[in-house]
Every structure is written in C-alpha cells, then in structure tokens.
Amino acid sequence: MATALPLSPVNHQLCRRSNRFWYKAMSPRFCPPSFLVSSPCCLGVKGIGLSSQLRARHPLISSAASTDYLLHDVGATVAVLGGAFALVLLFDSLTKRDVIPQRLSRKLVHILSGLLFVLSWPIFSASTEARYFAAFVPLVNGLRLVVNGLSVSPNSTLIKSVTREGRPEELLKGPLFYVLALLVAAVFFWRDSPTGMISLAMMCGGDGIADIMGRKYGSYKIPYNPRKSLAGSISMFIFGFFISIGLLYYYSSLGYLHMNWETTFTRVAIVSLVATLVESLPITDQIDDNISVPLATILAAYLSFGY
Ligand SMILES: Nc1ccn([C@@H]2O[C@H](COP(=O)(O)OP(=O)(O)OP(=O)(O)O)[C@@H](O)[C@H]2O)c(=O)n1
Numbered sequence: 331m332a333t334a335l336p337l338s339p340v341n342h343q344l345c346r347r348s349n350r351f352w353y354k355a356m357s358p359r360f361c362p363p364s365f366l367v368s369s370p371c372c373l374g375v376k377g378i379g380l381s382s383q384l385r386a387r388h389p390l391i392s393s394a395a396s397t398d399y400l401l402h403d404v405g406a407t408v409a410v411l412g413g414a415f416a417l418v419l420l421f422d423s424l425t426k427r428d429v430i431p432q433r434l435s436r437k438l439v440h441i442l443s444g445l446l447f448v449l450s451w452p453i454f455s456a457s458t459e460a461r462y463f464a465a466f467v468p469l470v471n472g473l474r475l476v477v478n479g480l481s482v483s484p485n486s487t488l489i490k491s492v493t494r495e496g497r498p499e500e501l502l503k504g505p506l507f508y509v510l511a512l513l514v515a516a517v518f519f520w521r522d523s524p525t526g527m528i529s530l531a532m533m534c535g536g537d538g539i540a541d542i543m544g545r546k547y548g549s550y551k552i553p554y555n556p557r558k559s560l561a562g563s564i565s566m567f568i569f570g571f572f573i574s575i576g577l578l579y580y581y582s583s584l585g586y587l588h589m590n591w592e593t594t595f596t597r598v599a600i601v602s603l604v605a606t607l608v609e610s611l612p613i614t615d616q617i618d619d620n621i622s623v624p625l626a627t628i629l630a631a632y633l634s635f636g637y
C-alpha cells in the first residue's frame with residue numbers, strides 16, 4: 331500500500347508557491363520516481379488526489395519516498411545522539427578543568443539537554459514515524475543511565491556530569507526520569523502540540539533556573555517549604571514562561587503550530603504558574619521534580635490548549 335507522504339509545513343508552503351509552476355511543467359510523465367521523491371513539490375499539494383494518482387502510477391514513489399524519509403531520520407537521529415554525548419563530554423571537561431563547579435555543570439546539562447532536544451525536532455523528516463526516531467535519542471540515553479547506574483564499572487564522565495554526589499545509583503533517579511519525560515514529549519506530543527514543548531520548557535528551563543537562582547538569591551524561603559525559596563520559584567515562573575513562548579513562536583514560525591496569540595500568553599502564564607506551584611511543594615522526597623513538574627505541566631497545558 332502506498333505510504334502517505336505528509337509534507338512538513340515548511341515544505342507545504344514552499345510547494346504551494348512553486349507548485350503552480352511545477353504542476354504544469356512536471357507532469358507525472360516527466361517526473362522520474364527518484365526526482366518526485368527528492369522534490370515533494372512534484373507530488374502536487376494542490377490535492378491529495380494528484381499525489382495518490384502519482385503513487386498509483388509510480389508505486390516506486392512511495393517506497394522511494396519512504397527510503398528518503400528513513401535515511402533522513404536516521405541521519406537526524408545520529409546527529410542528535412552525537413550532540414547528546416558531546417554535551418556531556420563538554421561539561422565534564424569544563425568541570426575537570428575547574429572552569430565551572432560540578433553543581434552548576436549538572437544544572438546546565440539539565441537545562442540545555444532537553445531544550446536543545448526540543449529545538450532539534452525540525453531536523454527530523456515530515457514522516458509520521460519521525461517522532462519515534464527522535465524518541466530513540468532519550469531512549470538510548472535512558473539505557474545508558476540504567477547500565478551505568480547498575481554497573482560495577484560506571485562511566486565516570488557521565489556520573490560527574492549528571493549526579494549530585496557522584497554515586498552511580500543517582501543516575502537511576504532524577505536523570506532517568508528526565509530522559510523519560512523527553513521520550514514522552516516526543517512520542518505523545520511531538521512538534522504539532524504545545525503541550526510537550528511547554529512541559530520540557532518548565533522541567534528543563536524553569537526547574538533548572540530555579541535551582542541556580544534559588545541557591546544564589548534564595549534567602550527568603552517559601553513558608554510551606556523551607557527547602558525552596560521565593561527567588562527560585564519566581565525565576566522558574568519567568569524563565570519557564572518565556573522559554574515556553576519562545577518554543578511556541580519557533581514552531582509557529584516553522585509552520586508546525588498555529589497559535590491564537592491573543593489567548594496563548596495567558597494560557598502559558600497559567601500553565602507556568604501551575605508548574606511553579608507544584609515544584610515549590612515539599613514533595614521532593616516522595617516524587618522527583620523531574621516527574622511532578624512535567625506531569626503537572628502536561629495536565630495543565632492539555633486542559634488549557636486542548637491538544
Ligand atoms: N523553587 C526553588 C527550587 C530550588 N531552589 C534551590 O535549589 C536547590 C535544589 O533544588 P531542587 O529542585 O530540590 O534540586 P533538584 O531538582 O533535586 O536538583 P539537584 O539534584 O541538583 O539538587 C534547593 O535546595 C534550593 O536551594 C530554590 O531555592 N527554590
């Protein structure tokens with residue numbers, strides 16, 4: 331059966347503009363399957379009918395397109411995996427050379443890993459399976475954390491970059507929940523829903539900056555949770571809000587999201603407030619922030635945006 335050939339919003343816009351030309355010039359008779367695949371515009375976004383007719387005439391199109399998407403997504407996966415390993419190595423090097431303290435290094439890895447992961451989603455193809463290739467990255471890193479967290483000879487670079495006290499078993503808590511949150515956001519929400527990206531903005535950007543600002547300026551403690559401070563929570567709300575808006579604007583400008591900006595700012599502010607309040611609760615000993623914050627954000631964002 332011919333594989334559906336979804337065009338990413340960017341391709342769609344480009345195709346619409348150029349398609350008037352291609353539609354006339356590149357009728358199916360002249361478009362070899364390989365060319366059709368490399369130029370989605372040739373598939374004609376004027377109507378699914380044309381592309382399904384083309385696929386019917388050229389069954390090679392769908393298999394060639396699938397191969398094209400497969401190679402595209404494998405390449406994107408390898409690139410993002412490489413980025414993940416490089417990020418940990420970079421901060422391990424900075425810590426080893428005493429450029430930054432270990433605690434700050436851990437928080438910067440916490441902030442940057444997830445946000446760079448979300449920002450990388452557009453490099454994957456328009457295929458409906460692309461999200462699973464993206465999710466493979468947190469999956470591999472999750473397995474890496476489990477292997478090192480359970481192993482006798484754990485990877486010291488990884489441990490120094492992502493643990494508080496350098497104990498391997500720490501990898502099986504916060505860091506593991508963190509990569510699971512990334513995997514859930516990619517698989518269940520992806521780049522056509524604000525919910526997943528806002529949840530990662532709050533977990534990575536918001537919760538991460540709360541720690542940095544809270545430790546530095548957190549003299550005034552939260553009455554119901556002396557381990558957290560007003561400065562940390564206010565920082566989480568502000569940074570989480572603006573990082574969320576930034577991600578929604580990024581994906582809107584690429585054509586993946588179509589936000590009603592008259593209401594989006596208010597909705598994001600409400601979701602950010604919910605996430606900040608949940609993070610401030612004295613429940614860290616019962617449930618890790620890397621579970622409670624993304625879960626609360628996903629619930630609030632899904633109720634607020636509806637998808
Ligand atoms: N709203 C917040 C959040 C954090 N903090 C400061 O940041 C520290 C660590 O915050 P926490 O979220 O508990 O840390 P974790 O997420 O567990 O990260 P880590 O494992 O690095 O401690 C707290 O002790 C506190 O000094 C704060 O002042 N206010």
Ligand SMILES: C/C(=C\CO)CCC[C@H](C)CCC[C@H](C)CCCC(C)C
Pocket residue numbers: 410411413414417418436437439440442443444446447450467468471491492493504505508509512620
């Ligand atoms: C210290 C962390 C959590 C504790 O609160 C973060 C752990 C990060 C993981 C070890 C690495 C995760 C990498 C991401 C899945 C992919 C990042 C890709 C990007 C392009 C760098």
